[in-house]
Amino acid sequence: MDTTRTNRLRRPLLAGTTAVAAMAVTVGFMTAAPERATAATGPKLSLVAATGSVTLTSWKEEPGVYLDLGTYLTAEGRPLELKVTRKSYKDPVTVTQTVFEGGRSKAKALPPGTVKDFSGLPGFAEITVTDKNGKVVVRRAESFCPNNASGRIRPDAPATSKYPESCPTNPFTLGSVWGVEKGWAANTYAGSYTDPVKLAAGTYTAKVGVAKKYRDLFGIADKPATVKLTVEERSWEDARSAAAAEHAGHGSAHQAPAAHAGHGAGHAPTAAQAGAPQTSGAGPSYNVGHGPLKAAPPALPWALKVRQAGRAGLQAAGDTPGQTDGSRKAPALAPRSARPTGTPSVPNVPKPDLRSLPAYGITISDGGVQDVPGKDYLAFSANVWNAGPAQLVVDGFRSPGKAKMDAYQYFYDAQGKQVGYTPTGTMEWDPRPGHVHWHFTDFASYRLLKADKKEAVRSGKEAFCLANTDAVDYTVKNANWHPNNTDLSTACGQENSLSVREVLDVGSGDTYTQDLPGQSFDITDLPNGTYYIQVLANPAKRLKETDLGNNSALRKVVLGGAPGRRTVTVPAHDLVNAN
Secondary structure, three states, X not given: OOEEEOOEEOOOOOOOOOOOOOOOOOOHHHOOOOOOOOOOOOOEEEEEEOOOEEEEEEEOOOOOEOOOOOEEEEEEOOOEEEEEEOOOOOOOOEEEEEEEEOOEEEEEXXXXXXXXXXXXXXXXXXXXXXXXXXXXXXXEEEEEOOOOEEEEOOOOOOOOOOOOOOOOOOOOOOEEXXXXXXXXXXEOOOXXXXXXXXXXXXXXXXXXXXXXXXXXXHOOOOOOEEEEEEEEEEOHHHHHHHHHHHHHHHOOOOOOOOOHHHHOOOOOOOHXXXXXXXXXXXXXXXXXXXXXXXXXXXXXXXXXXXXXXXXXXXXXXXXXXXXOOOOOOOHHHOOOOOOOOOOOEOOOOOOOOEEEOOOEEEEEEOOOOOOOOOOOEEEEEEEEEEOOOOOEEEEEEEOOOOOEEEEEEEEEOOOOOEEEEEEEEEEEXXXXXXXXXXXXXXXXXXEEEEOOOOEEEEOOOOEEOOOOOEEOEOOOOOOOOOOOOOOHHHOOOOOOOOEEEEEEOOOEEEEEOOOXXXXXXXXXXXXXXXXXXXXXXXXXXXXOOOOOOOOEEEEEEEEEEEOOEEEEEEOOEOOEOOO
């Protein structure tokens, strides 16, 4: 089915943040317990509740209550590991489970249709809410992302989970890995992938179970978790007044609502977060100009930190827009202290492979900050990703007083030792709202092609700061499931920086969203008809890659309407029907 967009994209007005009431998360099941017998081929999975009762807030300014009920899927003996892939956009998404026989791992194909996309297991959690009279007021099923890592349930469990921190939502994702580490628990709450429910203030009983097809598939016992639910009604104005009173009485600001981001992203950021879209990290992360779509629910330790510290405490810990947990800055991403020396060389070692995804999020725009009356713009989101098998590592070095940095690409051997480098253009400071960071020039190019594939319009944007916003394919060789620079604060530098390091990890890509200044096409004078949006990686071929023949991706669009009221129809791209 084609998708016709007639609405004009405008920069969203910011609403206040939403929140959940601080609830007592009693993780009594996280105590030491004897190792239970496990099946030889897979993990022992159980559904548990962190606490017998939760209190949720129904904000008057919000459409309802988000059912974060504190239920978790635990894995013991073995991890639950699923690999989700598609051969191409012409093929359906399939899933295999990693099981063990005779001490060796093997892939077990799950039934066709088990998953529809890469956002999680559909219809996994079945939720029933009854009022005090026993009447069912909510009955729904929600998807479950196994990557909602929520912490350990046993003291002898691995200290960290090896699995990624969220399930990707980019419509052109190619491969993902989902898992619940052994001795760990994953939150079954669907977060921003679900809708709120209307519940009046009062007390309820919530029952959460696992759908029968998944109980049969993974051997999960039919033992639903029951939670007493209390719903409180509040308004943002009441919360602000309470925060002001607390600040006056205790000398410390505890702004409320306390960042609904504490139990999953997908809601309005504060004014300080400047309307930037969420990233794919498990914690909330606001990246101006970068994507992709919604974030998975956060890890339990982060949720607890939010509730215990309050927003003021988090800001004191170093939180800023784009850096949300006080620990995102990655020391490993620091550039070298000086420019490389010696003779430049491009050794015969693994190199990155930059590829483009087809454009998406396509709509008619007013041009964002340009907003010229009578002008029509075609806006879109674009992603360039690294298929590996090596990272793309680019350092920029600035001579004192110079406006630009000189950029160098680095090469590494199998042991991670730097064995070569080559000059690769420049980096420039972009002071515009929505940027305000260092861009590596000539990383990608956006062009609108006519039906005969000849260029009609070229986007003015060709310089980028690299950040691993999207997990495009975590099944490729050497994919890094835990990239560090997932937001702009980690790699893009400050105006007074002398040097920066920008890294695009294997398996990850960087999405620039449709509202980014300078990215859209001016289509005011173009006739109606068929066109193609081309996303072209490494257009000047300055970066050294394993393959330069796969850098282009095309997305068909059909322009219509009249000047000032243009429309765009976006046909499906093979099986991907996302505009």
